[in-house]
Each structure stands twice: as structure tokens, then as C-alpha cells.
Amino acid sequence: MSVGYVPVQWNRQKRIYDAIVVGSVLGYLCLWVLCGKLIWRGAESISDEILILRGLGSCAFLLLTVILLIGPVARLDRRFLPLLYNRRHLGVLTCLIACAHGILAIGYYHGFGVDNPLFSLFVNSAGYRSFAGINFELFGAGALVILITLASTSHDFWLRNLSPRIWKRLHMLVYVAYGLLIAHVGLGALQTDRNWAFVFTVLVSVLSVSAAHVAAAMKEASVDQGTHAHDGWIDAGLEKDIPMNRARTVCASGGERIAIFRHADGLAAVTNVCAHQGGPLSEGRIIDGCITCPWHGWQYKTDGCSPPPFQERVATYQVRVVAGRVQVSSQPSRPQTAQSRSATHG
Amino acid sequence: MDDSSSFYVGYLPVPRPLIRFLWLALPLLVGAAWMVALLAAGSQPSPGNGIWHDADVQHYRGRVVLWPYPILLPTDHPERGYLLVESGKHGAQRDWPALVGHEVEATGRPLERDKALMIELDPGEAGLSVVASAPQGTLPAATGEEIRTLRGEIVDSKCFLGAMKPGHGKTHKACATLCIKGGIPPLFISKTRDGYDYWLICGADGKPLPESLWPLIADPLEIKGRIESMGGVRRILVAPTDIRPL
Ligand code: HEM
Ligand code: FES
Numbered sequence: 001m002s003v004g005y006v007p008v009q010w011n012r013q014k015r016i017y018d019a020i021v022v023g024s025v026l027g028y029l030c031l032w033v034l035c036g037k038l039i040w041r042g043a044e045s046i047s048d049e050i051l052i053l054r055g056l057g058s059c060a061f062l063l064l065t066v067i068l069l070i071g072p073v074a075r076l077d078r079r080f081l082p083l084l085y086n087r088r089h090l091g092v093l094t095c096l097i098a099c100a101h102g103i104l105a106i107g108y109y110h111g112f113g114v115d116n117p118l119f120s121l122f123v124n125s126a127g128y129r130s131f132a133g134i135n136f137e138l139f140g141a142g143a144l145v146i147l148i149t150l151a152s153t154s155h156d157f158w159l160r161n162l163s164p165r166i167w168k169r170l171h172m173l174v175y176v177a178y179g180l181l182i183a184h185v186g187l188g189a190l191q192t193d194r195n196w197a198f199v200f201t202v203l204v205s206v207l208s209v210s211a212a213h214v215a216a217a218m219k220e221a222s223v224d225q226g227t228h229a230h231d232g233w234i235d236a237g238l239e240k241d242i243p244m245n246r247a248r249t250v251c252a253s254g255g256e257r258i259a260i261f262r263h264a265d266g267l268a269a270v271t272n273v274c275a276h277q278g279g280p281l282s283e284g285r286i287i288d289g290c291i292t293c294p295w296h297g298w299q300y301k302t303d304g305c306s307p308p309p310f311q312e313r314v315a316t317y318q319v320r321v322v323a324g325r326v327q328v329s330s331q332p333s334r335p336q337t338a339q340s341r342s343a344t345h346g
Numbered sequence: 347m348d349d350s351s352s353f354y355v356g357y358l359p360v361p362r363p364l365i366r367f368l369w370l371a372l373p374l375l376v377g378a379a380w381m382v383a384l385l386a387a388g389s390q391p392s393p394g395n396g397i398w399h400d401a402d403v404q405h406y407r408g409r410v411v412l413w414p415y416p417i418l419l420p421t422d423h424p425e426r427g428y429l430l431v432e433s434g435k436h437g438a439q440r441d442w443p444a445l446v447g448h449e450v451e452a453t454g455r456p457l458e459r460d461k462a463l464m465i466e467l468d469p470g471e472a473g474l475s476v477v478a479s480a481p482q483g484t485l486p487a488a489t490g491e492e493i494r495t496l497r498g499e500i501v502d503s504k505c506f507l508g509a510m511k512p513g514h515g516k517t518h519k520a521c522a523t524l525c526i527k528g529g530i531p532p533l534f535i536s537k538t539r540d541g542y543d544y545w546l547i548c549g550a551d552g553k554p555l556p557e558s559l560w561p562l563i564a565d566p567l568e569i570k571g572r573i574e575s576m577g578g579v580r581r582i583l584v585a586p587t588d589i590r591p592l
Contacts, residue, residue, distance in 0.1 A: 028383045029383075036387040039388050058382070058386055062382060115527070120524055192515035195386060
């Protein structure tokens with residue numbers, strides 16, 4: 001959470017996370033280059049630059065696939081939450097690898113000639129004649145611009161200064177980048193060489209990212225309850241059905257999800273959207289009396305305010321229990337007015 | 347797994363059951379990624395058998411012809427013509443009127459693929475200089491009148507003969523265009539059962555490939571033209587109207 005900003009807030013788990021990721025990436029690149037060198041040797045060897053460039057490109061693509069999978073997979077099975085905790089570092093590393101690929105490609109394919117390499121990128125691979133002949137490298141360049149933008153605004157400093165809403169919108173561009181990459185690979189490498197293993201990898205990647213998102217959305221829709229408001233109150237089921245220190249969600253008619261927690265002193269309802277990066281608070285827990293977000297562990301007291309010295313707030317909702325059934329107000333209380341929401345048993 | 351004791355918070359100690367799960371899941375995930383590296387890297391197709399002897403400076407003696415691209419016909423093996431290019435993506439730009447037909451010495455690094463040969467000349471005088479200024483004998487005549495229809499693509503000869511591997515296909519389009527713009531002789535390559543067959547490609551008038559055709563480089567094409575050979579080098583002469591994008 002944010003009181004002061006340091007470039008990287010490392011802790012033991014982030015260090016382990018980063019070590020595993022960097023080790024895996026180095027292993028991937030070494031295996032790629034080694035295997036490429038063994039498979040075609042002597043007069044038939046692949047140029048080193050192209051071998052490395054392909055290894056970097058495919059590595060960045062796979063990393064981005066994993067990044068996009070972590071969110072929905074962690075919602076389907078919360079044991080994957082540890083992968084989400086430090087996803088930002090994964091994103092920055094992906095960007096660095098993609099940059100290396102892009103720089104190598106521009107230098108090798110567009111350098112050494114009569115044109116400026118960046119100018120060449122636009123004019124010399126330009127088959128604007130037909131869809132199949134289209135300039136696939138510009139799709140890669142577009143994706144790279146997005147990745148660089150996201151990596152350089154990934155820090156919580158930007159989250160705070162751009163406002164979480166704008167930050168979140170900006171970071172949704174990662175899906176645009178993934179789409180551009182599919183075009184980059186589909187209209188480039190896959191149209192040149194018959195590398196079936198790579199075609200298969202791209203297909204499986206795209207299908208699993210799509211399937212995981214659909215499955216997570218379906219799961220989310222299926223847990224939404226009580227969308228009908230009567231006199232401004234939404235029914236949220238039986239109080240005893242909410243496990244201790246955990247939450248249940250309901251969906252207000254405006255589409256906003258509300259997380260209703262049961263804790264030792266009663267019930268508390270807050271928006272489901274974490275003030276940090278919009279993590280699903282309802283999938284969190286109450287720890288030390290605080291609602292704790294499952295994504296990066298930001299905490300809020302049951303009045304929606306973070307414990308001091310932190311100053312984050314989330315919107316709260318009134319809750320009451322009528323004949324054993326929980327009801328939650330369909331309109332948020334103003335987030336500024338911290339109010340006690342011990343349940344009024346009626 | 348769903349009780350609070352196994353809830354993960356990054357800055358708190360990791361619950362035991364979760365550690366056990368991660369010990370299983372992470373190696374599987376990383377193993378799958380490494381498997382992709384092995385399989386995808388191992389399934390890359392052959393980049394062809396061109397070789398660039400880029401550390402092996404050689405000297406050649408012979409005569410230069412423009413056909414329409416510069417070719418050196420060695421004195422001892424006039425049937426083994428070498429295409430001449432400069433370093434980088436540049437064709438040989440020399441004072442041709444002063445060189446053509448004379449006996450010259452060429453110095454540079456050879457490239458070869460199958461029976462096709464090329465020299466990347468050293469820069470300046472050191473790369474190509476006249477040794478006997480009187481024209482020596484007669485130059486070999488071009489033979490062949492065969493008209494053929496071929497399917498394939500236009501590439502640049504330097505990359506295809508070994509400077510870049512692979513040096514063909516759509517991913518190589520930008521590089522091939524840059525090379526041909528820079529004066530590297532263009533080749534037309536056509537797939538055969540066990541590799542490629544290839545010819546220098548030039549206009550129907552025997553002049554270099556017209557600039558208007560550069561946008562078609564690396565695109566799948568069907569072309570029809572006359573095939574000739576001279577000094578072990580083959581070329582196809584094609585009118586723009588006989589080029590059909592596929
Ligand atoms: C300026 C930006 C970029 C340029 C100029 C560029 C250029 C290229 C080129 C020329 C190739 C073909 C290589 C070959 O097989 O000969 C390629 C392949 C590829 N690129 Fe990019 N690229 C860029 C950005 C990206 C980014 C951002 C990513 C991923 C995050 C990416 C992922 C890939 C992948 C996966 C391949 C296929 C590799 C293979 O054949 O195994 N590229 N790119
Ligand atoms: S989204 Fe990061 S802690 Fe909630």
C-alpha cells in the first residue's frame with residue numbers, strides 16, 4: 001500500500017518470484033538457442049541473430065499469455081493467487097524481452113541498408129496490396145508501444161496520479177497488444193515457415209486465454225445474487241450462509257458488485273472493486289479485523305478506510321438483517337462518511 | 347484449500363498447503379514453457395545450405411561482365427561466374443565502364459549455395475582493381491532460348507546465398523527490399539522437391555529489375571520469361587505484364 005513511493009518495493013516473496021521468473025526465462029532462451037543450433041548444423045545452420053530473435057519473440061508472447069491467464073485462473077482457483085501478487089514484474093520483464101526482440105529485428109532486417117531503419121520499418125515490409133501481404137511488423141511495433149506504455153506506468157505512483165479508473169482503462173490495452181501480436185505472428189512467421197509446433201503453441205495460447213476469461217466471467221455471473229431491489233434494498237440471502245470472515249457478492253441494478261462480509265462484530269458491505277487495481281474484494285478475507293484484498297493484500301477496515309497511516313478508501317453500503325436474511329442498500333453510502341455498519345437485527 | 351489458513355497474502359508467510367501446491371504447479375508450468383522452447387525451436391524448418399565465408403578473404407582474377415548485374419568470370423574457371431556485391435545491403439557500385447572486359451583482381455569474402463557463387467568485395471580499390479587494361483579475348487556468349495513459366499518469389503541474392511539464414515519468405519520481405527534497393531542483384535526462387543531452383547531476374551530488355559516491381563518482392567508470384575545462361579549463371583528475362591501475383 002502506498003504512503004511513500006520507492007521504485008521497487010521488494011519483499012522476500014517478490015524476490016523468490018522474480019528469481020523463479022528470471023531463471024525460467026533464461027532457461028527458455030538457452031533451450032531455444034541450443035535446440036535451434038543442434039537441429040540445423042553446418043551449412044544448414046540458422047543465423048544466430050534470427051535464432052535469438054525468434055527465441056525472444058516467442059518467449060515474450062508466452063509470457064504475455066501467462067500474464068493474461070493469471071487473472072482469470074486465480075479467480076477459478078485461488079491457489080494461483082501467488083502468481084498474481086507480483087504480476088507487475090512479469091509485465092516489465094515481458095516488455096524488456098519484447099524490446100530486445102524488436103531492436104534486434106529492426107537492426108538486423110532494416111539496418112545495413114540505404115534507408116534509415118525506422119523509415120524502412122514502414123516502407124520496406126509494406127505489402128499494402130492484400131491482407132495476406134500486409135506489413136506484419138507494424139502490428140508488432142504497435143504491440144511494443146503498448147507494452148512500453150504499460151510497463152512505464154505500471155508503478156503505483158502512476159496508479160495514484162492517473163487515478164485508478166484511468167489507470168485500469170489504460171492497462172486494459174494489454175488485450176489490444178495481445179490482439180496485435182496474434183496478427184504479428186499470424187501474418188508474419190506463421191505465413192513464412194511451416195513450424196507446426198509454433199502454430200500449435202499460438203493456437204493453444206489464444207484458446208486458453210479466451211476460455212479462461214469466459215469461465216471466470218461465468219463463475220462471477222453465477223455467484224451474483226439478488227439483483228432485485230425493493231425500496232432500495234437488495235436481498236443477499238441468509239446471513240448464516242456467509243462463512244465467517246468471508247464475503248458473498250450481490251450485483252446492484254447499475255451493475256456494480258457489492259461484497260458483503262461477515263465478521264465477528266456483524267456484517268459489512270463494500271464495493272467489490274479494490275481501490276488498488278480493482279481486485280475482487282469479495283474473494284478476500286477478513287484478517288486482523290480488516291478486509292484484505294486477494295490480489296496484493298491491501299486492507300480496509302469495515303468502514304471502508306485503510307488502517308492508518310494508509311489513506312485508501314472504498315465505497316461502503318448499508319446492510320441490515322430482516323428475518324435472518326441479509327439486505328444491502330442498492331446505493332453506496334458516500335465513501336467519505338465512515339459509518340458503523342453493525343447489522344441491525346430486525 | 348478454501349479455509350482462511352490457506353489464504354495467500356504476499357507480505358505474510360505463505361500457508362503450508364499452498365507451498366505444497368506451488369511446488370507442484372510451478373515446475374509443471376515452467377516445464378511446459380521449456381517444452382515449448384524445445385519443440386518450437388526444434389521444428390524450425392531448414393534455412394537452406396547457403397554459406398557465407400565471412401572470415402575468409404580470398405583473391406580472384408578474371409573479367410567483369412554486366413549481365414545486367416556485375417559478375418566476375420574467373421580466368422581459370424570462366425564457367426564459374428561470381429556475382430559481385432559490397433558489404434552490408436549494397437550492390438557493387440563501381441566505375442563499370444573502366445572495368446568491364448578488363449582483367450581485374452577481386453578481393454573479398456565468398457558466399458555459396460549449391461552451385462551459385464558470390465563475392466562480397468572489400469571496400470574501394472582493394473576490392474576490385476584492373477590488372478591488365480586491354481580486353482582479353484572474347485567474353486562467353488549467353489545461351490538458351492527456353493521460355494518457362496515459374497512459381498515462386500523474388501529475393502535478394504546476397505541473403506539467399508547465405509548472408510542471412512533463412513533469407514527468403516514474408517518475414518524477410520523488408521530486408522530483401524532494402525537489399526535490392528541498395529543494388530544487390532535480385533533472384534527469382536522456385537521451390538523444388540528438395541530445395542530451391544533460382545535465376546537472376548531482370549527486365550525483358552535485359553536491364554535490371556525495374557523499380558516498379560519492387561513492391562512485389564517476397565510476394566508469391568507466377569512469372570513467364572526467357573531463360574539464358576552465361577558463365578555458370580542463369581537469368582530469366584521477364585516483362586512486367588508477364589508477372590502475376592498469386
Ligand atoms: C518493433 C517491433 C517488432 C518488430 C520489428 C518485429 C519483427 C519481427 C520479425 C521480423 C519476425 C520474424 C522473424 C523470423 O522468423 O524471421 C518476428 C517474429 C515474431 N515476433 Fe516480432 N517484432 C516486433 C515486436 C514483437 C513483440 C512486441 C512481440 C511479443 C511480445 C513479438 C513476438 C514475435 C513472435 C512470437 C515471433 C515469431 C517467432 C518465431 O518465428 O518463432 N514481436 N518479429
Ligand atoms: S488490487 Fe491490488 S490489492 Fe487489491
